[in-house]
Amino acid sequence: MRNVPSSAGGTPDATRGFITRSRGAAEPLHAGDETVTSVLLDIARMVSPRVAARSRYQIVIDVEGLERLVGDPRAIGERLRQAAEDRGIAPVHVAVAGTCTAAMLLAAARAGVSVVPAGGEADALAPLPLRTLAVLASEGIEVRRQKTEDRRQNSTPEPRIPNPESRELAPGAQRLAPSPESRLPRRSPEESGRAKAGIPSPDSLAVVARWGLRTLGELAALPAAELSERLGQDGVRWQRLARGEDSGPLMPALVEEPFEASLELEWPIDGLEPLSFVLSRLLDPLCQRLEYRDRGAAVLHLRLRLVTRALHIRSLQLPAPMRDPKVLRTLLLLDLESHPAPAGIDAVTVAIDPTPGRIVQESLLTRAMPAPELISTLVARLQALMGDGRCGSPALVDSHRPGAFSMRPFVVHQDEGRRQKSEDRRQNQEARSQKPEAVASSQYSVASTRNPEPRIPSPGELAPSAKSRAPSVCLRRFRLPIPARVLMDGTRPISVRTDRLALAGGRVQAAAGPWRTSGEWWKTPAAPAGAQPASPPRRAGWNRDEWDVALSDGGLYRIFEDRDTGRWFVGAVVD
Amino acid sequence: MPATCRADVEALLRAKKLDRTLVPVTKGSGISVAAETMTTGLTLLDQQLGGGLPLGHFSEVVGPRSSGRTSLLMAMLAVTTSRGELAALVDTFDMLDVESMAAAGVRLDRLLWVRGETSTSAFPPATAGRRQPGADRAIERALKATNLVLQAGGMSLVALDLADAPIQALRRIPMTTWLRLQRVIEGQPTAAVVTGTVPMSRSAGGVTLELTAGARRLALGASSQNPGLGNAPFPGIESDVRIQRARLVPGMGAPVRLTAAAQVA
Numbered sequence: 001m002r003n004v005p006s007s008a009g010g011t012p013d014a015t016r017g018f019i020t021r022s023r024g025a026a027e028p029l030h031a032g033d034e035t036v037t038s039v040l041l042d043i044a045r046m047v048s049p050r051v052a053a054r055s056r057y058q059i060v061i062d063v064e065g066l067e068r069l070v071g072d073p074r075a076i077g078e079r080l081r082q083a084a085e086d087r088g089i090a091p092v093h094v095a096v097a098g099t100c101t102a103a104m105l106l107a108a109a110r111a112g113v114s115v116v117p118a119g120g121e122a123d124a125l126a127p128l129p130l131r132t133l134a135v136l137a138s139e140g141i142e143v144r145r146q147k148t149e150d151r152r153q154n155s156t157p158e159p160r161i162p163n164p165e166s167r168e169l170a171p172g173a174q175r176l177a178p179s180p181e182s183r184l185p186r187r188s189p190e191e192s193g194r195a196k197a198g199i200p201s202p203d204s205l206a207v208v209a210r211w212g213l214r215t216l217g218e219l220a221a222l223p224a225a226e227l228s229e230r231l232g233q234d235g236v237r238w239q240r241l242a243r244g245e246d247s248g249p250l251m252p253a254l255v256e257e258p259f260e261a262s263l264e265l266e267w268p269i270d271g272l273e274p275l276s277f278v279l280s281r282l283l284d285p286l287c288q289r290l291e292y293r294d295r296g297a298a299v300l301h302l303r304l305r306l307v308t309r310a311l312h313i314r315s316l317q318l319p320a321p322m323r324d325p326k327v328l329r330t331l332l333l334l335d336l337e338s339h340p341a342p343a344g345i346d347a348v349t350v351a352i353d354p355t356p357g358r359i360v361q362e363s364l365l366t367r368a369m370p371a372p373e374l375i376s377t378l379v380a381r382l383q384a385l386m387g388d389g390r391c392g393s394p395a396l397v398d399s400h401r402p403g404a405f406s407m408r409p410f411v412v413h414q415d416e417g418r419r420q421k422s423e424d425r426r427q428n429q430e431a432r433s434q435k436p437e438a439v440a441s442s443q444y445s446v447a448s449t450r451n452p453e454p455r456i457p458s459p460g461e462l463a464p465s466a467k468s469r470a471p472s473v474c475l476r477r478f479r480l481p482i483p484a485r486v487l488m489d490g491t492r493p494i495s496v497r498t499d500r501l502a503l504a505g506g507r508v509q510a511a512a513g514p515w516r517t518s519g520e521w522w523k524t525p526a527a528p529a530g531a532q533p534a535s536p537p538r539r540a541g542w543n544r545d546e547w548d549v550a551l552s553d554g555g556l557y558r559i560f561e562d563r564d565t566g567r568w569f570v571g572a573v574v575d
Numbered sequence: 576m577p578a579t580c581r582a583d584v585e586a587l588l589r590a591k592k593l594d595r596t597l598v599p600v601t602k603g604s605g606i607s608v609a610a611e612t613m614t615t616g617l618t619l620l621d622q623q624l625g626g627g628l629p630l631g632h633f634s635e636v637v638g639p640r641s642s643g644r645t646s647l648l649m650a651m652l653a654v655t656t657s658r659g660e661l662a663a664l665v666d667t668f669d670m671l672d673v674e675s676m677a678a679a680g681v682r683l684d685r686l687l688w689v690r691g692e693t694s695t696s697a698f699p700p701a702t703a704g705r706r707q708p709g710a711d712r713a714i715e716r717a718l719k720a721t722n723l724v725l726q727a728g729g730m731s732l733v734a735l736d737l738a739d740a741p742i743q744a745l746r747r748i749p750m751t752t753w754l755r756l757q758r759v760i761e762g763q764p765t766a767a768v769v770t771g772t773v774p775m776s777r778s779a780g781g782v783t784l785e786l787t788a789g790a791r792r793l794a795l796g797a798s799s800q801n802p803g804l805g806n807a808p809f810p811g812i813e814s815d816v817r818i819q820r821a822r823l824v825p826g827m828g829a830p831v832r833l834t835a836a837a838q839v840a
Contacts, residue, residue, distance in 0.1 A: 367660060367764075370729025378727040382689055382720055390690045394673040394683050405673035410687045412661065471616065471835040473811050474645040474675035476739065479693050500698040502741060512810075554788060556641040556812065572672065574812065575645035575738065 036089060041253070043083045047076055050252040058107075058135075060100050062250055077113035097121050101136070102244030105216070108135040121244030126217025130209055133216070134202065136241055200234035200241075207231060208238065216242040257293065259352040261286050268307045268344030272333050275345065279332055282350045283325040290354060296321020298355035302332055305347040312341040319411045320372030321358045327373040334380040338388065369412050379410055400519050401542060402571065403477045473574055475558065481569035484559060496551055496559055498570060505570075506552035513547035518563070548574065613732065613766040616650030619831045620816055624782060628766040633757055633778040636770045638786030643814035644738050644770045645671070646679070646835040647786065651732060651768060653680035660731035663687040663724045667717035668739050687730070689720045698739075710744040718752055725759045725767065733760075737771040745775055753778075774819065785819040786833065788812070811835050 040059045044051040047070055050062035063076050070076050073096035084092040095106035095114040102121035106114045109128045116124040208231070213219050219242040227235040237247065261282040269275055290296060297318055304312040314335055322328060332350075362368055382391040392407040482503060487495040497505040520541035544560040551557060556574035561567070612626030621627045628634045628651070636644050655662045657680060664671070669690040677683060692713040699707055714737065721735045737745065757778040760767050769776050774783050815830035 367731070370661070370727070374727055374729060378723060379687075381723050385716060385719055385723070386689060386691065390669075392688065393686055394676065394688050396673060396677055396683070403672060403674070407688075408684075411684075471643075471646045471650045471833060472675070472678045472680075473835045474649050474679060475672040476645055476670040477672045478698070479669055482698060499700050501700075502698050502739070550641075554639055554641065573640060573670075573739075575641050575643065 039087050039089055040084075040092075043080060043087060045255075046083055047079060049255075050250065052251055052253050054104065058104065060104065060250060062252065063096060073115045074113060077115060081113055097124070097244065099244050099246045100250055101241050101246050104135065105132050105241075105244065108132055122217075122220060125242065125244050126215060126220065128216045130205070130214055130216060130219060130242075133205055133238060133241060200237040204231045204234040205238055208235070257289070257354075259286055259289060259295075259297075259354050260349065261351075262347060262349040264347045265345065268346055270344045272336060272340075275336070275348070276329065276333055278348050279329045279350065280325065282348065283328050286350060286352060287323045287325040287328065290323040290352065290357075293354070294357045295354035296323050296357045297328060297352040299353035300328055300332065301349075301351040301353070302336075303349040303351070304341050304345045305349075306341060306343040307346055308343045310343070312345075314339060318372075319376055319409060321355050322373050322376070323357070324373050327377055330377050331380050334377075334384045337384045372412060375410065375412050400517065402517065402544075402546075403479070475572040476575050477572040478570060481560075481571045484568045484570050486559065486561070486568040493547055493549060493559070496549060496557065496568075496570070503570065504553060508549045509552055510550040511547055512549075514545035514561075515547075516545050516563075518543035546571070611764065613651075614654050615647070616654040617647075617816070617831055617833065620784075620818075623818060623831065628768065628782065629780050630764050630766050631760055631762055632781035633753070633760065633767045633769060633776055634781040635774055635776060635783045636768060636786065637772060637774050637783060637819070638814070639772065639788060640738075641812065642786040642788040643812055643816075643833050643835055644786055645675075645736075646812070647784070647816065647833060648734055648736070648768060648770055649676060649679035649681055652676070652686065652734065653682075655732040656682035656685040658731075659685070661685050661687065661729060662732040663689065663730045663734070665689045665691070665717050665720045665724065665733070665735045667691040667713050667735070667737055669693050670739060671736065687724070689717075689724070691717050691720075707741055707744060710741050711747065714740055714744055714748065718748070718756070721767075722756060722759060725756065725763070725765070728763060728765070730765055733765055733767045735767070735769045737769060737775075740771065742772060745771065745773070748775070782818060783820040785817050786814045787817070787830075788814055 037053060037056045037059075040057070041051060041053060044059045044061045047066060048061050048063055052060045054060055061080075063070075063073065066076060070079060077094040077096050080094050081090070081092055084090050091111065093107040093111055093114075095103045095110065095116070097103040097106055097114075097116040098118035098121050102116060102125055105125055105128060106116060109132050114124075208219060213222075219239055222239060224236055224239060227239055231238075240247065263278055263282055265278070269278070287297075298321060300316040300318060302314045302316075304314075306312055314332070316331055316335055318331075358372075379391055389407055391410070393410045395406045395408045397404050397406050482498050482500055484505065485497045486493050492508075492511055494508050495506070496508060518541065521543065523540035543563045545563060546558060546560040549557055549559055557570050558572040558574065560569055560571050562569065611630040612621075612624065612628060613630055614621050614627040615624070636647055638644050652662050652664065662681075662685065664686060666688060669692065671688075673683070676686070692709065699709060717735060717737070721733065724730060724733050753776040756767075756776070760778075767781075774785075812835050814833045814835075816833050817830040
């Protein structure tokens with residue numbers, strides 16, 4: 001039976017080249033596997049810009065229409081093989097066929113250069129052993145896994161251990177039989193990645209092998225309907241691959257485009273105003289390119305070469321992808337206000353780490369959140385005014401230290417409305433589960449009504465958590481507690497005085513306490529620079545007795561006695 | 576003749592968009608009561624205010640120390656942030672307690688907290704004299720920060736905390752500063768609140784809420800009169816909230832009781 005490849009992966013007369021490197025044959029010239037991949041990509045891009053990496057050692061090339069430029073398919077294959085030899089990663093397998101799948105299978109099975117004319121893929125693949133298909137089972141998943149690892153270990157310089165499954169035919173093909181883990185009903189991340197890549201499960205391939213089929217031609221000759229009955233869609237997919245049909249179009253990888261622009265200045269500039277014009281000139285085309293590529297800036301780098309030949313480098317981590325040149329310029333200028341260049345500027349370089357653009361789905365029912373560009377600019381302006389670390393979102397910390405908190409960047413989530421809605425729903429469900437009588441009555445009302453009308457919540461119900469919460473007493477803390485003079489009557493304070501004009505103190509009218517609190521006594525802070533070695537170490541912890549007192553001046557205060565020193569302080573005002 | 580002159584002046588003010596500021600609200604003035612409001616978190620107070628604090632105006636929460644100004648402000652922030660909206664708090668002397676904010680129900684991740692200088696500038700030693708340049712500087716920065724936040728927009732509630740600012744320093748703020756801030760917020764779907772000791776900055780359509788701490792003393796007195804209550808937990812505070820001034824609110828009712836319970840650790 002002769003099977004003509006369909007046009008799933010392109011036109012029938014389209015030609016695909018496939019190049020793979022035989023890892024076991026020679027010692028690699030480059031140590032890192034990523035380097036081998038990049039060399040393979042470089043070699044592939046010598047003949048065609050449409051190139052896709054299927055795994056670390058497998059590259060697919062669209063060589064259609066290159067006859068007049070490079071030569072016939074065999075000449076193209078020879079050129080690729082020669083280039084790989086010149087770059088020191090030989091030997092490589094090269095195959096040219098009408099579909100990606102056929103080229104990949106041929107390159108995996110045969111050494112050297114293999115060329116199959118368009119339409120003859122099925123015939124060429126028929127004698128290949130069935131285990132050749134394993135190379136497809138490993139590709140795709142590996143690329144996804146590689147991306148995940150890259151994301152996770154973004155800054156880890158360790159070389160990655162190559163996955164044995166991703167090697168060339170022989171080792172991969174020996175793993176045709178499914179591993180015990182793969183028989184588990186629960187889908188592993190690898191399986192889900194394979195499903196997303198359109199690669200069928202190897203379990204069904206192992207079943208086919210147990211049927212006694214040995215070659216791709218035997219699998220391709222099976223009746224598709226009966227194969228589907230026995231193995232499901234996985235079996236049909238394996239059969240299509242055995243015939244050399246593509247499961248999807250070739251997705252060429254884009255060349256990583258550096259988003260960087262520099263400007264050498266004829267005369268050194270000093271100050272932010274002239275620099276603003278230079279930044280505009282650099283950022284405008286950069287942001288235009290970002291827009292063309294549907295990218296946004298994740299990190300903004302500014303390198304200023306000074307007249308002293310020194311470099312003044314600033315990097316801004318942006319909370320959301322941005323490509324508005326005015327916003328980026330403002331952020332850079334505000335940062336330079338806080339961290340100015342120490343000398344005149346000779347050259348300016350702006351580099352952007354790109355990231356996929358932001359997609360925002362606004363809601364008609366909730367108030368639109370302000371754009372991240374607006375918030376970033378606002379926070380940068382506020383930090384320039386108030387100082388670093390004085391602006392952001394407060395956060396609680398896991399500590400019993402009175403008044404402990406931390407600051408986090410103020411980030412606006414664009415899907416805040418949806419998050420709030422789901423949160424409200426969750427809270428309502430929790431509230432219902434805590435009130436069985438209320439649930440029972442609502443069930444009754446639903447059961448007694450044939451077509452219950454949807455209930456429209458009143459505006460007051462939009463904030464159930466806050467509405468149900470009674471106001472609580474708030475403290476106003478003195479970050480530096482104010483020293484106080486406290487008179488005691490036995491164990492209770494009767495008078496509190498300070499030397500501050502606005503906090504004179506007075507007679508104690510009511511008092512509650514004491515509450516003893518201590519902690520972090522085991523910690524010793526680092527000694528400040530220039531401290532004498534003989535000086536006693538400072539304490540990092542706290543050890544105090546706290547009182548809440550109402551004074552005759554009308555105020556309620558939280559005072560405490562430092563138990564280590566015996567000194568009294570006013571720690572907070574109740575308001 | 577005087578009526579004609581008055582009509583002309585009001586028409587000119589209306590043309591300059593100053594009618595809300597300078598023209599009294601009467602039946603024939605053509606100025607409508609503010610329709611958009613933001614709840615304060617106290618139902619009775621909202622009813623008296625006709626829905627809550629008016630949007631697009633500066634309102635005030637004033638009262639003496641420990642009268643519950645911060646508790647009321649936190650209740651407003653809690654209501655705003657729990658609706659999924661954003662709020663900003665300009666803390667002039669960096670005095671607010673994060674644990675109290677969280678206990679009051681404020682969603683901290685939706686709050687932009689701008690921390691001013693430390694409280695030392697508001698409470699200088701008596702030896703430093705009456706002149707307090709640190710407080711002046713802190714207030715000036717806080718006003719600039721408030722201006723930036725209001726100009727940026729996007730916040731549902733912007734609060735400026737001047738509760739511990741010395742009165743002398745507040746009196747040195749030029750009136751034009753408040754007018755400028757009021758012009759910035761005009762027409763925005765944002766409510767602005769200033770907390771302080773005395774009324775200082777209410778805009779024409781805003782309200783002034785005054786808190787008195789008389790009832791609070793009773794709450795504490797109950798515990799102080801019991802000698803066996805030495806280690807009893809602090810009961811909390813009670814205050815009366817009264818609408819002192821509200822130009823666009825039709826009527827003012829009885830004071831609303833604010834009961835803020837202490838959080839038990």
